Amino acid sequence: MFVVESNLPTSARVALASMALGTSGISTALVGWCGHPYVITLRHLTPEESGGADGIEMTTQTLLLRVRVTRVYDTTFLVETKRPFAKWELADTVMLSSDKNIEPGTEETIAETMDKAGNVLGRWIVKWDVGGVGKCHEVGKVVRYFNVHEELL
Structure with missing residues (x-):
């Protein structure tokens, strides 16, 4: 010009x-x-791989096509989202049934996002409160939203 x-x-x-x-x-x-949230591969994690619950591993890519692998160790923490172009998101809060005994103040890693080499980039952690209420927060950079095509399910 x-x-x-x-x-x-x-x-x-x-x-x-x-x-x-x-x-x-x-x-x-x-x-x-x-x-960003488009899942290119989806893999079921056995209870042995995910610490006792059914989990899934989802592979996404960044804008620069860098691979991001997110392991969700308990699928009850995946909820429907209202965000456009996404189907699931990692929950902000979770309410456990009364039959599970959780000590208030304890924390658990719910999901981890890793790069192609397996280096952990971020974690989604729940902190349990009285009555089985869990409040989640991010540590590092975790992929939180996922757009899963029906063919992968």
């Missing part, structure tokens, strides 16, 4: 170039936001 000869003043050329770059950046960010 700056090399081609034109009657446009420099300020108009700068404005046009800025709009083109801004539009490109916004569209790339939207594609990344929409595609």
Whole structure:
């Protein structure tokens, strides 16, 4: 835009170039936001692999196509989400049935996100309160939303 000869003043050329770059950046960010939770592989974890409960392992990718593997050690912590372009999310709070005995104040790792090499990038941890109420929080960077295609189920 700056090399081609034109009657446009420099300020108009700068404005046009800025709009083109801004539009490109916004569209790339939207594609990344929409595609971030898309699960490319889904694997069932046996109770031995996940610490006693049924779990799943979901593989997603970042905008730069870096592999992220998230292991959810207990599927009761996966709930339906209202976020567009996602089916499940890791729950913020969980209520256990009264038959399970959990000591208040204890913490458990519910999910872990790892890179391709297996390095842990983040954990989703629940802290148990009185009455079996668990409040979850993130430590590090964990993938929280998942868009699972029906063919993978």
